[in-house]
Amino acid sequence: MADNRLDKSIRQDIYERIRDDITCGRLLPGERLTENKLSNMYNVSRSPIREALRQLESEGLISFERNKGIEVSKLSVKQMKEIYDIRSLLEGYAVRISVEQLTKKDISALTNIHKKLITAARDKNIQAWLQNNALFHSYFRDKAGKENLCQLIVMLKRRTYHYQNMSLSYDRYFETYIGHHAAILEACKKKDADLAERQMRQHVQTTKCAIVESLSMNRNLLM
Amino acid sequence: MADNRLDKSIRQDIYERIRDDITCGRLLPGERLTENKLSNMYNVSRSPIREALRQLESEGLISFERNKGIEVSKLSVKQMKEIYDIRSLLEGYAVRISVEQLTKKDISALTNIHKKLITAARDKNIQAWLQNNALFHSYFRDKAGKENLCQLIVMLKRRTYHYQNMSLSYDRYFETYIGHHAAILEACKKKDADLAERQMRQHVQTTKCAIVESLSMNRNLLM
C-alpha cells in the first residue's frame, strides 16, 4: 500500500507551493494576490486556497486586510532587524544545546559542508553557497533535538529568506561568514558551548547588518 | 461612522472564541473537536470554522490529522520544558531591551502591580494573581516595542497557559515569584539590563520547574 503521506491534501500542496513561491522570490513582497487568480493558477477551488492562505498569514508570509485582499508581506528595516535579533538568540541557543550532542561523525560532516562553502565562495557560486549554508545551519538545529525551537527558527528564516537571497548578490562578506563558521566549528570541537553560542549569535548579527546594508540599495522592496 | 474593527469577521470571532476556550480550559488538551459540533455550537457554517481552525493549528493550539479530525493539542513534558526554555530566552531579551525605555512612571506602575501581586499571594486570590502577573510580564514586552517578539511570546504563552493555570492551585511558589519580580524591578531601577535579563530568565526557568512538578500530579493532561 502506498504511503498515505504522499497524496497530501490540495490545501497542503497549495500551502507549500505558495510558500515556496514567496521564499524563492517568484512572488515578491508587496505583490497582490487574489483568490481567483490563485484559484486559476493552480486549478483548484477557492476553499483550499483560503485555508492555505490562513496558514501563511499566521506565519507572517502574507497579510490580509478584511474585504480588501491579500499581499505578500513586506518587512520594514525595523522588522527585519527585529527578526534577525530573535534568530540570533534562538540559533545561538540551538548551537549551545547541540554542542554536547555532536559526535565526531557530525563534526566531520560539518567540516565537509564547511569546505563546500569555501569552494562556493571562491567560485562565487551563489546557489551552492545558499544550499550548503542552509545545510550548515540546519545541522545544528536538527541536532539540538528541539522540535518547537526548530519550527520557530525555520518560520523566522522563511520570513527573511527572499531578502537574504536578494542581498547576497551584493554581499562581499563570504570570507567573513566563512571565518564565523570556522570559529563555530572550532568551538564545537572543543565542546565549548558558551563560545559556540556567542559565535553563532555574532554570526547572525553580522548577517543582519550585511543584509540591511545591501538592501538599502533596493529600497523598493522594503516597507 | 462606526469603527470597522468592531464588526469583525465571523472567522476572526470564532478564532478568538475557540482560542480563549482553550486557554481558559473550557476545552481541554486531547479533547476532540468536530467541525459540525463547532458549527452548531456557534451557529455558523463550516467555512469560517475551518479557516479559524487552520489559524489555531499554525499556532500550535490544535492538531489536525488528515481525514481524521481535530483535537486540542496536548503537550509532553519535554515540549513543555522546551517552550518554557524558549520563553525564558525571549522574555529575558524583552526585559533587557525594555530596561532603557522604562521611565520613572513605568517603574511606579510596575511597583503598583507588584504590590497587588503581594496582596493576591497573601489572600491566595488566584484570579487576582493571574491577572496582575499577566500585567507585570506584558508591561516589559510592550515597552520593548518589538512587535514580532511580542507576538512570539504571546503565542508561546497561550500554548502553556492552561497548564500553568492548572498547576497554580498546587503552587507554593508565590513567595519565590514575588522575590523574582522584586529582583527584576530592582535591576530595572538600577538600569542594569544584564542583571534584569538574567533575573527574568531565572524566573521563567523556576516557573517551568514548578509547573512540571505540579503537573506530575495530573498526568492525564500530559502526552
Add this chain to the structure above:
DNA sequence: CATGCTAATAGTGTATACAATTTCACTATG
C-alpha cells in the same frame, strides 16, 4: 467464538453558489 466482509454513518476535503463589500469608471452637477 473468531474473523473477515459489507453497508451504514459520521466526519473531513473540495467545489460551487450566493451575499456583502470595495473599487473604479462614468456621469451629473455645481
Add this chain to the structure above:
DNA sequence: CATAGTGAAATTGTATACACTATTAGCATG
C-alpha cells in the same frame, strides 16, 4: 474643471452541496 454620486465589476466572506475517507456495527462464514 472639480467633485460628489451612482452603478457595475471585481473581490472577499459565508453557506451549502457534494465527494471522499475512515470508522463501526452487524452479519455471514469458517
